[in-house]
Amino acid sequence: MNTNSNDYNVLRISLASLGLIWFSFLWSICRKRYRLRPRSPLATASPSSVPGVSILRPLKGLDTNLYENLESTFTQEYPNFEILLCVADEDDQALPVVRDLLSKYPHVAAKILVGEEVVGVNPKVNNLMGGYRSASNDILWILDSNVVADPGTLARAVDALQTPTKSGKRVALVHHVPFAFSTESRAGSRIDEAFLNTNHAKMYLAINTVAIDSCVVGKSNIYRRSDLERVNGSLKPIKSTDPNAKQEGLCGLPAFGKFLAEDNMIASALWHELGLRHDLSCDVARNVVGNMSLHDYIQRRVRWIRVRKHIVMAATLAEPFTESIVLVVIGSSSLKYLVGLPRWLCILVHFFLLLVVDLDVYTSLAAHPLPHSIKREFWAGWAAREVLALPIFLWALFGNTVEWRGRRYQILNNGEPENIKHWIPSAEPVLTPGRIYT
Template sequence: MDHDFDDFHGFYLFLASLGLIWFLALWTLWLLGTWAARSRYRLRPRSPLSSAARTAVPGVSILRPLKGLDTNLYENLESTFTQEYPNFEILLCVADEDDQALPVVRELISKYPHVSAKISIGEEDVGINPKVNNLMGGYRSAANDILWVLDSNVTVHAGTLARAVDALQTPTKSGKRVALVHHVPFAFSTESRVGSRIDEAFLNTNHAKMYLAINTIAIESCVVGKSNLYRRSDLERVNGSLKPITSTEPNAKQDGLCGLAAFGRFLAEDNMIASALWHELGLRHDLSCDVARNVVGNMSLRDYVQRRVRWIRVRKNMVFAATLVEPFTESIVLVAIGSSSLKYLFGLSRWLCIVIHFCMLLIVDLDVYTSLAGHRLPQSIKWGFLAGWVARELLALPIFILAIFGNTVEWRGLEYEVLNNGEVKYVSNRQSFFDSFEFLRRYRPKKYQAVETEPVLP
């Protein structure tokens, strides 16, 4: 009996020690993300490129895919026209001539006649991804090698482009060339809908600190597609296979279709482009000191849940093992592991550990918010933001369980099946999983057009 007790004690001691190591490792990662936010975003110096001569800087073609009247659309697009950079053009891409975004676009072109801006109407069917199809006309007609693809629901600071070009031209500490510059999303909600507040809290706290921490470690590609700057000459060499190019030729490329058209088969084309540049060319990514201000529109609770389910299912079919670890990185599961481990090893009160954990987590998350926003959490949204933060933490595990069992996702009102390699295929005449629940269908908006993307975490 004593021998059996010793065996169980040794096993429990091992589990408790492992749990404590995991608990401390995640907290180290969170603190790293918090430090990265403080060191990168609390000071945004002006780039010398902002005041350089036109001929002294590389030209940039800004591609903005448009569909309908996104929230804050005028201000979002205007922020592109007012970039403090001497050499850029803007290509505004819509699928058809009846798109509601066109009057807004034409008004801005009239307002800023000195800016080289063109409208690209029509789409090229290169795959199942409508954003890629929409962008193809602008991509093919772009005058410059450097492309800045910027979603329509994003607004940026006037110095963003200059600082991004700086980052693109600066090698990493290891000496590798930077192939892509991206910006961490910073959400702000113009609506008081439940889903909008939860998404705002999520993007500005948990998502941001993990995103920054992973990119600080930089052992794998981790990119959000809200705002990406890269070279067309690099993209034309890759195809999304993620297989390294073995040829020693300076401009060697993959066989078959390459370039933007090759990524039309993916739902998360931005993640695949970033991964292709990383793995196929062996190049690296960097963040500048700017954020992509992501306007969160009229998002219901159903929209929020649906969006989280969609991207968990995409990640599951691309990085299955890493996706299975995700629940153990969420605060509630993590504190359950940590408090149980501390109780067994040191006799500490579980409730004391839980209270300290969540108090520290809130302090850390609000510090990340302050770094990204440039100011403390405004009193006007304080309670709504905190309620969204609590709801996000409570919903994380249930949403994951809902998402892990299934491969179909809903996007722009259509149903798709996610395949094992990250590609998707259209599923016709299928009822959405959410529509089988009356209380979720009741809150489905009639017109919600936002196209959202997320990083596929390593």
């Protein structure tokens, strides 16, 4: 009986210690600082001495802040780039904005590409195909239409693309951590802003700092077309030792039109099929959040959790153990058992420190403190995000259908979507100014 009792105590102590170690690890994860963004020497180099870059911007409708978003591409401090502005429909509402910018910056090599090539269910990939095929440079910068880029972003990204990792492996893709700012005081907008600028940013930076696998969001990605032309999304390593060997069958951007999360799949393909690596530059992808309702926010989170669980199931199942409420249950239980610390005290300290850390992350990414004008709304959005995280995750976990751009899809085991043709939405989605479409 005593032996069993001792074994039970050892087990409890071991579990409590393990819980405390996990709790402490998540508090001490590395957060890359973004306050210093030095100017790259490439910004003032001669055009012939730097690699050319083709900037592809997929457009659909009037995104919030669209003029300023697109103008930030025209004002990049880099001597050798072209801009390819891609729209699927000749009546698209974005075209007048684009034409104004072309008139304002006649010295910039920029052109409009109208029409799409349907290579799969992903409308973004279909839209980009014209730009992808006509790009005159090997380096491609895929930049979403709701992103603003600082003037030095491209030069610093090309620097990172040409610098090998510490392990000596070549960098195949440079990406930027999303940083959201909302122009609307709506519940969904503020919650999404708080989520992207705190919890999402912490985990995104931590995963990419550890760098044991690919983790990329496609708001702002730079990679080489010559690399992309060798992979097909199978995630199976190329066995040939030939440095130019490629996968069999369809490769390049058309091969990724069958995925909803084409950004994640492209990054994973470069990582696993070619054995190359990614890097984060010191810039952020300033993601303009428009008029998003609470329902919009929840549906968006559900959609990407359901897609992600079919691509990286293990990482998706581990996600709740990084959330504050589950984490404080683990930490407070461990501390109460090991040192007798009251749970209520642990909870208070936990959320106080969490808020301090999250505000520090916000300040690092934004390069300025949280504006006083939005503090109350931001804190409310932050609290709502923490409370909603676990219920949204559980809802998303037990389902495989998603709604995207007015259509419903069944997500298959390989992460590909299957269109549910018999489902008819209540109304066709209408593109309106100030509304977010993702």
